[in-house]
Amino acid sequence: MPTEPIGLSRDLPAKRVMRTMVDGQDIAVWRSASGKIAAWANRCPHRGMRLSHGFVRGENLACLYHGWHYGAHGRCTYIPAHPELEPPATIMAQAFSVEERDGLIWVASDGTAEPRGLPGGLAPLRSLTFQTAKSEASEAFSSTPFEGNPPAVQSSDAGGIVLRVDVDSRTLNIAAALHEANQGETTAHLLVSDEATPAQKVSLSRWCEAVRRRAEAHVTTRGQENAA
């Protein structure tokens, strides 16, 4: 079943929580103080509040609402209103398989996460969200000129696109891992050859903004044509 790239590892430091949707499932992804990552259904087993609003305490995620703690495998470890109680093993947040590879976080909505392969030697650039479907975002990445030239497409599939651009007489690889978290809303997680300088990253980040404008303008034009 689908394994989706849901964020850059760099954007989820220790003790942080983020939220994503994979295959229609609302998921809280968090990293413990010691760096362990976990992905759980975004529903507290107590009263169903969002765990993504919670905060990390050591190796546990504490729900914001009544402070129940959940640890390894999603097991409830502590209930503040009953501090002496050993919580029953049946109280568990539903866990999803999560893997980190190539600087990306991959989550499977079912079964074991299987990250797709990416070229080596890449470093995180940024993530940005398009109000378009995945195919439109992908199209715009391959068709938006960077410094006057269209990027060379190295590979492209349903999960993303790998491009090559020339900048300052260097050739840089760019990988865009695409995740349509909600229908018509796609997040592109971008990585770039690790030798890119800060100034080159700024240029590439601005090019990403142009890519997004192009993709979203395309969607708006199409919408107007359909309405006409």
Place this chain on the structure above:
Amino acid sequence: MSFTLYNWVLSGNCYKVRLLASLLDVAYETVAVDFHPGQQHKSEAMLALNPAGTLPVLVAGDLVLTETPAMLAWIAATFDPSGRWWPTNDARAMAEVMEWLAFSSALTATSGEARLKAVLDRPIDLPKALAGAERCFRQLEQHLVERRFGGGVWLVGDHPTIADIACFPYVALSPDGGLEHDAFPAIREWLYAIRGLPGFKTMPGIHELHELREGEAVHG
């Protein structure tokens, strides 16, 4: 020299003043004004002080300020001897801070409006306010992404300024109005950095980083 703040606890703009005063460890007086439901900011006494009928109002002797960016600038210039929060002796940094002070008004007019609709059910065009907030957030995210490539954390320079304080509340509070932070990782990082500043102060809807409360009993 101290001041009096005419304050409503749920106002993001009033919070900017309380937050900066707390970060700079400045003591001041507050006068609670019942904005909702009392409409006290439109009372004769308040209109005599501030004909615009807005909050907050800052009074220091015969100085009366009614615009939040002006209050932040005055507090920083008066109480921050280091000159880093409002860098008036660096022309470029000062101008960049002013850019973000102007931007903070756009945040108030979009994200702040959406929140008024959600919290007080004001008659506001919510889709328009949210679309405007989204545009502001994209602009802010792009800037913070670029700052990060060079190792920067703050909106301007290598120290927080009144620009960060002016922009912080209506970004942090945007989920109240319906705009989540999930799509803006650099903004999330910046919010976290501000919440970690020594002297940081909360308001309803903006939580403390729990590390700051680590002194309480921590389980496990």
